Amino acid sequence: MMKTEQQELFTKRTLTERWISAVLFACAAVSIAVTAGIVMVLLFETKEFFSKVSFGQFFLDTQWTPLFAQKHFGIWPLFVGTLLTSFFAMITAIPMGLLIAIFLSEYAPEQLRRILKPIVEILAGIPTVVYGYFALTFVTPLLQKVIPDLAGFNSLSPGIVMGIMITPIVASLSEDAIYSVPASLREGALALGSTRLRAIRYIILPTAFSGIAASFILGISRAVGETMIVAIAAGQQPILTFDPRVPIETMTAYIVQVSLGDTPHGTLEYNTIFAVGSMLFIITMIFNLISFYLRKKILKGYI
Amino acid sequence: MKQHDNDDLTFISIDRKIEKAFIAIMAIAVTIPLVIMVMLLIDTFIDGSGRLNVDFLTSFPSRFAESAGILSPLVGSGILMVLTALFAVPVGIGAAVYLEEYAGKTRLSSFIEINISNLAGVPSIIYGLLGLGLFVRYMQLGRSLLAGALTLSLMALPMIIIASREAIRSVPRELREAAYALGADKWMTIKKIVLPMSLPGILTGIILSLARAIGETAPIITIGALTYVAFLPDSVMSPFTALPVQIFNWISRPQTEFHINAAAGIIVLLVVMLLMNSLAIILRYRLQRRIQ
Known part of the structure; x- marks a missing residue:
């Protein structure tokens, strides 16, 4: 039986359609390949690392000196360094971000909100190397006037500057969460004679809690992975200390330090940056996933 | 009482x-x-x-702070941006179209979604390690512009996908249904209706992602960009440096004269960012008006 012209056109169309959807699927699949690539590269080099260094040396030692003759591979100094800078970042970003979010969503008139929001978000778009310069040449000297024995490299100043960079992320996600609280709940509280502040404290914030928590967690993940600010202003001395005034080294700064030198492929020094990178990847991925599910909860409409 | x-x-x-x-x-x-x-x-x-003067823009980096310039880093960043766009934009838009228009609510599509959300939060330095392991070593591209651009494009990809998806999602369903009713098939609807309508949003997202990518320092350092380059790249396999890397190099020197160079470099970097952001805003405004 001869195919009619229409049928032919139809088959042709179906074929093109199939081709196109296959190509588009391949594009989407690239994202899975990227994750697989990250995991494979990290796993491969980290396995290499742990074939030369035992888990005990990595997790139980308190010294990190892989670049010296007397080699120690204790991750704790780098981990605590990251913890310190992230802590100062979060005690800066959480209150500021949350206050900005409440102000923009509950108090600011629409026009002011439309002007302020993009301005605050510019802060998140400034390259981190610029913040590093700002921390080293402006914030540290400024803080030294208040804290005289603050070293030129320390964890306090880059921590605070990192917090400023993270503030828009916390503010923007928290604002989305607060915005998604139904107006009926807010109006119900006000109708019962509550002040606006009480409505925020007892109705809006608890209702938006999971979204706000998601913004904090994403902020922590950003702080842990932030590299240039700490590489520039926190120093390169992996000392196990909780003193915010002295130089330290974070996990990310260590990777930069090794990358700047010419470390030959296959050496133990080369492997260490992947081992540290694996730690970093696992920590940030856990935070990212928690944050993702908390945000999903809002979208599903939990109210 | x-x-x-x-x-x-x-x-x-x-x-x-x-x-x-x-x-x-x-x-x-x-x-x-x-x-x-x-x-x-x-x-x-x-x-x-x-x-900040013309000499600063047209001179190569130097051991002497007063005569050092940012010619090679500036050219390096420019080429990186073009190559990154070339790799990341088609794949990013393709993935966004697939996820919004083709993927059903299957387990695979929700896995891809979680995956992209996670990738967007992966620290940039991890992309640097990926680039070092995959492009520089395994694929033997060396510390080349190509390796740098591929690394940056993987980093920019999730941002481009997320922005494009949002733009595509904002196209009203009635328009798609109208196209189907007139006999258009799925791809024709996407090509003639969905993509042109969402173009302003997609372009804005792309420009902002690229601005973010060229401002990145950590992944470029990790794959081994040089910090002192006194030549212009002659091919994509050429070693390179980028503006943020040069700035970082100057900041990390103890002499304050180099800090001044770093500040001047930062001004140039911020001006480039500002121009790109303004371009995004202008494009969005123009295109949106044309559609309306």
Whole structure:
């Protein structure tokens, strides 16, 4: 039986359609390949690392000196360094971000909100190397006037500057969460004679809690992975200390330090940056996933 | 009874005072970032504006702070941006179209979604390690522009996908249904209706992602960009440096003359960012008007 012209056109169309959807699927699949690539590269080099260094040396030692003759591979100094800078970042970003979010969503008139929001978000778009310069040449000297024995490299100043960079992320996600609280709940509280502040404290914030928590967690993940600010202003001395005034080294700064030198492929020094990178990847991925599910909860409409 | 009323009134007035104090605190919280941004700009400008001249833009980096310039880093960043766009934009838009228009609510598509959300949060330095392991070593591309651009494009990909998906999602369903009703098939609808309608949003997302990508320092350092390049790249396999890497190099030197160079470099970097952001805003405005 001869195919009619229409049928032919139809088959042709179906074929093109199939081709196109296959190509588009391949594009989407690239994202899975990227994750697989990250995991494979990290796993491969980290396995290499742990074939030369035992888990005990990595997790139980308190010294990190892989670049010296007397080699120690204790991750704790780098981990605590990251913890310190992230802590100062979060005690800066959480209150500021949350206050900005409440102000923009509950108090600011629409026009002011439309002007302020993009301005605050510019802060998140400034390259981190610029913040590093700002921390080293402006914030540290400024803080030294208040804290005289603050070293030129320390964890306090880059921590605070990192917090400023993270503030828009916390503010923007928290604002989305607060915005998604139904107006009926807010109006119900006000109708019962509550002040606006009480409505925020007892109705809006608890209702938006999971979204706000998601913004904090994403902020922590950003702080842990932030590299240039700490590489520039926190120093390169992996000392196990909780003193915010002295130089330290974070996990990310260590990777930069090794990358700047010419470390030959296959050496133990080369492997260490992947081992540290694996730690970093696992920590940030856990935070990212928690944050993702908390945000999903809002979208599903939990109210 | 009288007593009771008074209690209520004091209660309310205390509440009002607390609320006023709270508003004041919020106003401070909103002001702080703005003040800091202004301080950052002024501080950098005071430090660096003296070094900013044509020679600074057209000279190669040098051991001598006064004669050092940013020609090779600037060219490196420019080529990186073009190559990154070339790799990341088609794949990013393709993935966004697939996820919005083709993928059903299957387990695979929700896995891809979680995956992209996670990738967007992966620290940039991890992309650097990926690039080092995959492109520089395994694929033997060396510390080349190509390896750098591929690394940056993987990093920019999730951002482009997320922005494009949002733009595609904002196209009203009625328009798609109208196209189907007129006999268009799925791809024709996407090509003629969905993509043109979402173009302003997609372009804005792309420009912002690219601006973010060329401002990145950590992944480029990790794959081994050089910090001293006194030549212009002659092919995509050429070694390179980028503007943020050069700035970082100058900041990490102890001599303050180099800090001045870093500040001047930062001004150039910020101007480039500002131009790209303005371009995004203008494009969005123009294209949106044309569609309406």
